[in-house]
Amino acid sequence: MNLQVMENLFNLFVRNVFTENMVFAYFLGMCSFLAVSKTVKTSVGLGIAVIFVITVTVPVNWLMENYLLKAGALKWLGPSFENVDLSFLSFLLFIAVIAAIVQLIEMVVEKAAPALYNALGIFLPLIAVNCAVLGAALFMQEREYGTIAEATVYGFGAGFGWALAIVVLAAIREKLKYSNIPAPLRGLGLAFILTGLLAIAFMGFSGIKI
Amino acid sequence: MKNLKLLINPLNNENPITVQVLGICSALAVTVQMKPAIVMALSVTVVTAFSNLIISLGRNTIPPRIRIIIQLVVVAFLVIVVDQILKAYVYDVSKKLSVFVGLIITNCILMGRLEAFAMSNKPWESFLDGIGNGAGYGLILIALSTMRELLGSGSLMGYQVIPESIYNLGYKDNGMMILPPMALITVGVIIWIQRSYNRKLIEK
Numbered sequence: 549m550n551l552q553v554m555e556n557l558f559n560l561f562v563r564n565v566f567t568e569n570m571v572f573a574y575f576l577g578m579c580s581f582l583a584v585s586k587t588v589k590t591s592v593g594l595g596i597a598v599i600f601v602i603t604v605t606v607p608v609n610w611l612m613e614n615y616l617l618k619a620g621a622l623k624w625l626g627p628s629f630e631n632v633d634l635s636f637l638s639f640l641l642f643i644a645v646i647a648a649i650v651q652l653i654e655m656v657v658e659k660a661a662p663a664l665y666n667a668l669g670i671f672l673p674l675i676a677v678n679c680a681v682l683g684a685a686l687f688m689q690e691r692e693y694g695t696i697a698e699a700t701v702y703g704f705g706a707g708f709g710w711a712l713a714i715v716v717l718a719a720i721r722e723k724l725k726y727s728n729i730p731a732p733l734r735g736l737g738l739a740f741i742l743t744g745l746l747a748i749a750f751m752g753f754s755g756i757k758i
Numbered sequence: 759m760k761n762l763k764l765l766i767n768p769l770n771n772e773n774p775i776t777v778q779v780l781g782i783c784s785a786l787a788v789t790v791q792m793k794p795a796i797v798m799a800l801s802v803t804v805v806t807a808f809s810n811l812i813i814s815l816g817r818n819t820i821p822p823r824i825r826i827i828i829q830l831v832v833v834a835f836l837v838i839v840v841d842q843i844l845k846a847y848v849y850d851v852s853k854k855l856s857v858f859v860g861l862i863i864t865n866c867i868l869m870g871r872l873e874a875f876a877m878s879n880k881p882w883e884s885f886l887d888g889i890g891n892g893a894g895y896g897l898i899l900i901a902l903s904t905m906r907e908l909l910g911s912g913s914l915m916g917y918q919v920i921p922e923s924i925y926n927l928g929y930k931d932n933g934m935m936i937l938p939p940m941a942l943i944t945v946g947v948i949i950w951i952q953r954s955y956n957r958k959l960i961e962k
Contacts (some may be wrong), residue, residue: 575938578782581867636842640834640861647827676826679783679864686857733954735961736779737946743940751939 555573557701564705567754570680571713572747576688577680581714582739591718595711599704601653602684603677606703607696610716640683650676680710717743732755764886768894770956774867775898776949777959781867784858785899786941787935792915794854795903796896797844803892805836805862814876821872829872830863837862867891902944910935 570576577598585591615621617638622629658665675681684706693699720742729738774780781802788798811834813820820828841859846854852859862868871891876884882958909932912920920929934940953959 573938574859575783575786575941578786578890579780582782600842636838639829639838639841639863643830643834643863644827647830651827664836666826676830677864677866677869679861679866682864683783683857683861686860697931730950731960732951732957733946736776737953740942740946744939744946747939747942751937 552578553697557697560698561708562703564702565709565712566747566750569709569713569750570683571743572750574683577678577681577710581710581717582736582743583736585714585718585721585739586689588715588718588722589597591714592711595714596659597675598678598680599707599711601646601650601678602681602707602710603700603704603739604653604680606684606688606706607700608649609645610688610693610699613647613689614751635685638689642689643682646681646685647676669747680706709724713746716746761883761886763884765890765893768887768890769897770952771896771959773894773952774870774891775945776952778870778920780870781865781895782945784861785895785902786866786938786945788858789899789903789941790857790936791854792900794851795899797848797851798855798858799892799896799899801840801844801859802862802865802867802895803889805833805840806868806892807834807885809836809868810871810876810884811881813872814879814881814884817877821876825877826869829869833872833915834863854886855864861929867895878959880898898945898948901948902941905944906935906941910925910940 564570568572571581572577580594584594613621617623617634618637619633620630622632622634654665684703687706688699688702693702717739721739722739724742733741768774772778775782775785784802785797789795809829809832813829816828837860840862841852844855845857871887875887881888904914907915908919912918912925912931935944
């Protein structure tokens, strides 16, 4: 791998962690983001699980997209398949791949690393319906990444950005437990406003050209 | 009477967005203008109602161990139908919604209602629950997009409502409202307003 490719991949990673952060720029994975971010400990666990799942599912879905779904992707089966376009099936296939991989990861982790399995607990199966995971697959399709390395780095960056965001919010919310907040704003209301302020802060990164 | 409650409750006391914390992602991303927000609200209502109905019809035959995959497949099927209809009839709006129509599949309102309601209730009640929750979601979407479009670009549904003379006096559109972070802060304010009227929703 030459230097320029490496540089490209690194830029892709940094861009997806900061300027195109899943939570603060696209609002994906918000539901679990707001519901689970009450303590730092659980949000670290969920964050790691999400990084893991996105890093695995994006490249697999990239293969699906390029060898099965895209117009002309079935060329490898023979010349008569050249005009087949299955892209209308992408939602169905992507979500099936994600659900299957989450199930598979759950079984492997349970056998191979029981300690990690206990730490992640219920979060692992719940990730199947985290919109950040499907969102990453759909963005991968929309942006048409050229190689599987790019898709993998994109997945890792997107997952890392999500994990970073949830840990930051959880840390702030832990501190806020001891503050005197107007009663109707307590809990969910303030979590929304905090996320908004964090998102404005993250917009500062968007001026950076990489 | 009980059925009426299924329709009314999700509008306020059990609102999917402000109380159950479901379906936030799409609610924030599609509310810059009213038109996409209304289309999105209708799509979600249709998908929620019919997936609730289908899952509720099969609730006694679906094996519990693989129910999540079955639920996802039913939802994905309905979403593909909606997506194709949108592409055929309102192409420009469908372009604006981009990946968010696809993301209805993982909209937590769907999974949440399927798990919490449709798996243990009769088809007709589940259908009404789906409509109610879709409407509750739509209500917040419309409130949010009205505020954002009016303050952010001075128009509603794409028509200019703030007259030119006011701009000439020095009034300016608030560009912040169009930016994504303001959607979150606006929802925070909506929750604040709702809870100060409906005090039993206040968290300890």
